[in-house]
Amino acid sequence: MKRGIGLLISLLLWASLAQANTAFTIQDIRLEGLQRVSPGVVFRNFPLSTGDQATSRSLSEATRKLFASGYFDDVDLLRDGDVLILKLVERPSISKINLEGNSVLKDEDLLNGLKQTGLQEGDVLKRATIEQIRQDLIEVYAGQGRYGASVDTTVEPLAENRVALNIKINEGQIASIQHINIVGNTVYTDEELKDLFSLKLPHFWTFYKKDDRYARQKLSGDLERLRSYYQDSGYINFSVDSTQVSITPDKKHIYITVNVTEGEKFTVRDVNIVGELVVPEDELNDKLSIAAGDIFSRRQVTVSQEALQRRIGDAGYMFANVSPLPELHDDNTVSLKFFVSPGKRTYVRRINIKGNTRTADEVVRQHLTQMEAAVASNASIELSKQRLEKTGYFKTVNVDTRPVPGTDDQVDLEYTVEEQQSGSFSASVGFSQSSGIILGLQLQQDNFLGTGKKVGIGVSNSSVLTEYSYSFTDPYYTVDGVSRGFNLYYRTRDLNEDNVSAFSSDEIGGGVVFGYPINEFERLSFGLDLKHLKINTNGDETPDEIYDFLDAEGDSYLNLIATLGWSSNHLNRGFFPTKGYSHGVSLEMSLPGSDLGYAKALYNFKLYAPITDDRQWVTGFRARAGYGTELGGNEFPFFEHFYAGGLKTVRGYQQNTLGPRDSKDDPFGGNAFISGGAELIFPTPFVGDKSSWRTLLFVDAGNVFDTSCSDTATECEDGVQLDELRFSTGFALSWLTPIGPLSFALAVPLNDKDGDETEFFQFSLGQSF
Template sequence: MIKRSKFLSSILLFFTCFSFGITASKLHAEEFEVKDIRVDGLQRVSAGTVFSAFPVNVGDEVDSVRLVEASKNLFKSGLFTDIKLGREDNDLLITVVERPSISKIEIDGNKDISTDDLMDGLKSAGMYEGQVFQRVTMERLELEILRSYVAQGRYNASVDAEVEEQPRNRVAIKLNINEGDVASIKHINIVGNSAFSDEELLDLMELKTPGLFSAFTSDDKYAKEKLSGDLERIRSFYLDRGYIKFNIESTQVAISPTKEDVFLTLNITEGPLYTIRDIQLKGELIVDEDEIRRLVLVKEGDTFSRRLLTTTSDIISRRLGTEGYTFANVNAIPEPHDDNSATVTFFVDPGRRTYVRRINFRGNVNTADEVLRQEMRQMEGGSASTNLIETSKSRLERLGFFKTVTVETPAVPGSADQVDVNYSVEEQASGSLSASLGFSQDSGFILGFNVSENNFFGTGRRVSMGLNTSKSVKSARFSYLNPYYTVDGVSRGFSVFAKETDFDNLNTSAYILDTIGGSVTFGYPINNFSRLNFGLTATNDKLEAGDESALEIVDFVNENGDNFDNLTVDLSWTRNTLNRGLFATQGLSQSFSTNITTPQISDLQFFKANYRTNFYQPVDRFHKWVFRLRSDIGYGDGYGDTSELPFYENYFAGGMGSVRGYESNTLGLKGTQSPTDSSAPRAFGGNILIEGSAELIFPIPFVDDQSSMRTALFFDAGNVFDSSRDYNPELSELRMSTGISFQWVTAIGPLGFALAKALNDQEGDDTQIFQFTLGQNF
């Protein structure tokens, strides 16, 4: 009996070892006490690793069964291709053959899936340089890579792995990938639709059969992700139009034998059209039920629409959020009836009122936390208000310091009624609206030392200083503005400046104006969007008329002199709801300003008033296509002893930022030249300005980050008029143009150019097709 048992044990040991690649030699089946354990064949793997995976220690009593189990454990480590156990007296001998290590991995032939992505996939599966090579893992990865290509419609893709043995028990792996071509959709068949035609449903899909532009759009190339998106669009289309019981029964994707063509079949069930019978509100409403009902976007008798119900739920949730119920949950549940009507019940679960424990800022490397905290309307310790949190986010975006601003309200761990408000910002250059080096068609090269920063050393204060020179303007200036002079948001600023302008180089009538002065301003916030500003500006203006000056200039100097000291009172009102300070995509900004010189104190008595607007309306929900309207209306005149607006305060029009397609400052009446002056008359400006433009802003193809650049199709119209010379505003006198523009905030300042076509230029107008500027405001 004992001998038979030993025989069976030996047989068991042999077959078990054979199945795991383990060979037993000189190993007897009887039990023995292990006096020592020796390991042979190790190259990279340490002996400690072997001992930790081999559950037999010196002094243990072992038999064949235990040794087999111990060998299994060691083999499972995946480090060895062969394990041999032997016995020498009472010493246990373990001879191993290590698996080779990966010395190098190369990938060739891939284009659609990047090498980095493939390497990441290999690494996550345990295949990278220095790691132990296992062929089973290699084969599994080949299949996974093929599945990735099949999901993109590349059914004839192939992956061939080459394993080259190298010295010191290493291997080099090379993956040769043939991505193949994406299968083209030859036919899409929709079965079961009657309420809407095949053409209507096919228009909803991103996947198309080959068309005129398919070579550029690749919309005929099959991809599993695109099909999933198309099915969801069709489902939403039906649910938004009353088909509550709509269902996509099945989809079939058939592939041609050549694996180059795909045939899609969609089987759908539309069901009946449902209308809304009744609207009910259930749950804890918190606010008055009548107020909530006013927020509901559907009413009894309307066609059922899932989109309107979802939007209504969001609106109600936001309303509850303003009361501090940040995690309010509102679900709209339709209950269909046999008469093709449905009762819609909004289940309102406000949850617990939450309070803000802490407001945190991330990403503001250069901007101090205090600057961001000044814009907060949601306070720490207060009830969490969705409206105040979003208003604070909008105020951060309007600063112009950040490319993006996002906000999250995670719950505080261990607290049921507290949240943190985390604002994440991505900073951008905030001093790029003015630069020390530039060029424009009007002023030529602009050189000099110039620093302009809207976020000076991250303090949120605006500082500008510099010396600049060009062929038309020489200037020195310094300005400072503190938007939060007081904690209530009262701003204070001041500036000093000196400027010499040679208008002979600016397409206008020839004269030289020297100005020196200074100003102080204060601003008061009315609410989160509006401000009142007032200030005083003192200037000394000196005029120098030349031989080619217009007669109007000569007459003005003869009547009023050529040296003027003026004190101007500046008043303005602004309202800004734009979602960004730079390159806005939604909202309205408008301002009204007036400047009037003080009587008795000033040498000249005149006033100017301006009204400006900027309106942005997104066309799509991603804010990539945006419609913009701009207007600028100005009027000025003299009063008291001054009969008209001084000519050097005239408005001008034409050029970048005005009516593109016409040379800068050239629109309006020309100055009257003296009989002895043979040069062409030049623009003289006027006391009335009317400008406007409409733009369609669209995304730039193949550019991922468009936060600092934009392109637009535009239509401009405008002119300047002069009531003192009986040139009054008339619609027929407005100059118009159309074209395309590009703007880009570069490291040295903003770059802007436009290709424009003047639409109704008249004799004497100076047109210009290409216009650009670098390093100046646009």
Template sequence: MKRSLLSLLIGSLAIAPGAQAFIVSDIRIDGLQRVSAGTVFNALPVEVGDDIQSPDIAGAARALYQTGYFNDIRMAREGDVLVVGVVERPSISAIEIKGNKAIKTEDLMTGLERSGLAEGEIFQQATLEAIRLELERQYVAQGRYGARITADVEAQPRNRVKLRINVKEGKVATIQHVNVVGNTAFPKDELIGLFELQKAEWYQFFSSADKYSREKLSGDLERLRSWYLDRGYINFNITSTQVSISPDKQSVYITVNVDEGDKYTVSDVKLAGDLIIPEDEARKLLLAQPEQVFSRKLITTTEEILSRRLGNEGYTFANVTGIPKPDHDDKTVELTFFVDPGRRAYVRRINFSGNTKTDDEVLRREMRQMEGASANTQKIEQSKVRLERLGYFKEVNVETPPVPGTSDQIDVNYTVEEQPSGSVTASIGYSQSDGLLLGGSVSQSNFLGSGNKVTVGLNKSDVSQLYNFSFMDPYYTIDGVSRGFDVYYRTYDYSDSDISSYAADTFGGNVRFGYPLSETQSINFSLGVDGTEITTGAGTPQVIMDYLTEEGTKFTNIKTSLGWSQSELNRGLLPTAGYSQSLSLSAAIPGSTTTFYKLVYRGQYFQPITRSLTARFATRLGYGGAYGSTSEMPFFENFYAGGFGSVRGYKDNSLGPKAAQRDNADDFNSMGGDVLVEGTVEVLFPLPFVKDQRSLRTSVFFDYGNVFDTTCSSQVVDCSKPDLSELRYSAGVGLTWITPLGPLTFSLAKALNAKGKDETQTFQFSLGTPF
């Protein structure tokens, strides 16, 4: 800068001897290398034919300097020719960054480019210095107080420079102490427990809570402020925050000074503005009530509830504002919720985009918001959720733009991103209970864009084979009644399993219907017929032989079922929130070889414990029996327990009644029973170092359960009628991972009270079959 000002002064002096105005007959520019002459002429406020004096020359030099292209500018006069001599600033030939790990090179380069430092750009030393300081500030924000950024400029031929930016990131400073000063209403430990920033304890190997970050501290302070405002302390204030750094830049000490103020209660709650809905109904939506402790959270939640309620009446753009009026003498707050509904909006048109394969009809039948009706916020959002649950789309977005030229109409635009809804798969896996698993299937959940589901499958293991074809139309009627049918053939050979040695071949089919009761509930009905043939061997227990002697080895059963299901889960695969339950009754009706029934209830519930821990409670209860001329439920319809999805730590299907093989009295096989009780209590936790937990579930668990029989035969052992004292327990850790080959599931479990002929198994795993 000093050199340039000096050049301007010299340039002015070079013209000064003439001390007379002159008419410019020509302009000559010397020293250009990369900058074009046209750029200079465009910036130069002097043209040929101008009558100029020395001050005009100085002004022209300043105008050229302001372009930023030149380090030095000299003005001179040769007769009536104006001579402009320039020294261009160098261009950047290359930028090299070394030593950075915490911040990616690409991100640093992007930041440099936004600030004007990029290959081919004009180099300015002042900009480089500013960037160096900004990079240091970024590292300081990450808690790397020892970070140092140096920049070297290497001259290159043809007036170019190469920049070398050397990064010494240093280590993230760890928190050694967090303190809150000035609190009296709440214990210090309770307040510090709100902070994400914490001093790490000896057992927190993988925690990053002790790594200081300015952003984390800002979030902690806001969390502390919300804590007090939600508990009546409306004058709460954080008076100061001190962050002290040790001389070695490795330790951080945080002190937060607070002024709690007084605790306020609500004296009155009023409604103002244009309510639209009856006041009595509006008051039922008010969460804040007189004599309650003031809470900012209750105010904002009430605002949202009232806004949504008005949106359901068509006032899509309603605005509700909670206005607190404190009385500092009485330490009370008067709340007034002011309602501004705006104009009522109607839906002109519902549009879909992005569905290149799926018919518009498939999307339109999921709509709960109708065209021509008043806009209903709940129905618009509900329609979006229904589209997401179809499984055909990666993402669904909705917009409600106003119709141009109107003040009371909107369009509802749904934008979808389709994903493959069909698959042709082949799988291989292994299960300890079933051995080698081979499978193949062709499945199309959105067949030809119609929304119908078609599946053809083949699965084979050491124990079983299954061939099936199924079809399902989710909208057999316009009301959402579904209809489907299945045709299947399966064989089971239990000679190599823990179940009693026999083989069963079954061929059958059924027709099923589903009727929605609500958005989350449905009832299902099916009717079908199957034929089963039992083949025995030398190891088949005598109790089975006796049953087959009485009933025969071939069974033709007409089966019907009636079920109810409800799901409020956040997703279908490995859910982490919500609940689901189902109840089904199936029976072989009169006209069948045997007549029996089975009643099954399943339920699970997820309860958050902390930000990262969730409790899962699940149970499965079953009861079966015979009726009519059949004396007992067929043994091949019995319930079984033990293993994955049941009581881990015990071998698959090994719990409950057992019978000795005829050819080996010391070898017992499971018989199952007509009563099933089982459940689990799990604590789900994230696996360290894994960012995406959606395809992974890790847990510690406590399982319980057993199979009972109401008609225990003298030929079986470990048989009892339903008795809670006979439940088996286990505890351990488990993991399920959705891999490209299929679900990989394993557990390490300890059987806590094995009895009698129970068979335990500490390590269990399965690949290719769902848990």
């Protein structure tokens, strides 16, 4: 009321002045009455300024706009000569916001939300803002299924033109869905269709899933899922005619009714690709996932459309358009045409790199498969992005394609990277049941001085192994991606502490390795290592087999070892993969002139197949096999034996305890090795960030064999005996903690025999499975 009276008085005043013909040029504007509102706010909302002509119309409009800003309760316009005086009465400021009755939404969250909508302590009180916030809060609670929520606001006057805003909230109860009715369906039952919905009736897990709460967005998604289900099953004319959502008077229960028309089921009569075919038609046909005779599926039409666009884009037509055109026939068949409009072939004029403050441009460009002045290819552009992401140099990589002004067949590419610390200096502590405490110190720089070279220095110490190492790798020793690396190491082992035959060794060596890329997934490696090894016995604890070997071959060896490897990695990530496969073969062989002659081969295989689209449920399979043999009349070295048992091979059996045993009845390992297993990976319950956790059920199998047993071995079956494979099953969990992976397993052996050393609980800090 006060605001209206002030506005009326101001308008009457200037009406009388206008009648007196008092229009004037404003020489200055003076403000009176400001306390908290800044002069800038006034002048932004008062359209007149010095030098303007003041008339009754202009002053009336300016006054209305100033009132409309909501900062003032009263505005008086006065004149002192050619000076315009604005006498202002500010609205009160909010000194305190009091919340009452809220428990589902915390005070801090509510105050932050009010702040984002323009209401916080210290602001000028605006009635319109308060009403808008009241409505917004009611909508927030409605979004949680609390349709009975109410919000009341009161303003409490305080001294010095201040007020306290009291917000009293009645959160109400959550309204649950009591009935979902689908009308018009004959092909599928109500139960089949309601299973597609994310909205559910109350059930046993409702308290956890909270899927019985109605939300408009969820219903829209469910209707689209219903529409896709029918149209993917051939019902191309399916439609949702109407939906009714009703709520009971007490606002506690919701009823949903969906009216549908199914239509007839259609099959595909023929599929044709028409238009300007810049790619051979047979190649385009290979990309189609729908064919004549198939039941019509909207999903397969979309998949085919996207596959065609990608193939045409790979040929350089980046802005190609592929439009599916279905033609319905009276016999419930549909002719499907994909109309291709490729546009002009596109070339890359320039590739710009942004954001690389440390990494040299040429290092970034080494990973690009898309070249300047070449035909633009969507596949090459995306592959370049993926290769940059895999380097580990960058936190994010984004690529932007920009048409070149004045042309219709050229683009510029801009790769924007955000660098991250690619070097590290870290100390780590781990523990395993077999090796005890594991201490490590690592200095690693994967992008040394921005050159892309890798330099590493490492120290590791445990009761079993002490190691010092240095490595250097140039991943682009040649422009074709051939890598070259060097390494030096010194290590000592005390195998008496690792569930195997009692002996220790000192080893020093170094080598060089070259890697040759075959394609984006496959790689060959060739290496040479020169190592000196000294074997130390442990008196009566050392078994006869080792003494026999030392009598025949001596206790000190200088060997030149050649290594050959092939790997093919199609896994979608390094840690905890959820899709893809990898396998590889490695061969290690001593060369002529070495003190010992032997060869070892090892094969590794992993496969992950997601069960659900979100890749939360996954089946996993793994297999390993190894074989070693002597060369040149030497006996195969016992210190190169394979071992099995433990977290990495067959869980439920103690580390390294499977297979042949020596004369002291300690595990002796063997020259042949088989292990494998199947896993069911499922989401870790009660964990927010599931990317750092892996839980699974498993079945493991494996054992170690000796194809040329020593005569002194106390327990040995010559050759590979598949009926001697050990099996186990159980539950396993691995967690990527800040200090390293923590893994444990609860395992039950399925066919253990007398003498087998079993373990129900196994764990390790510092390695994952």
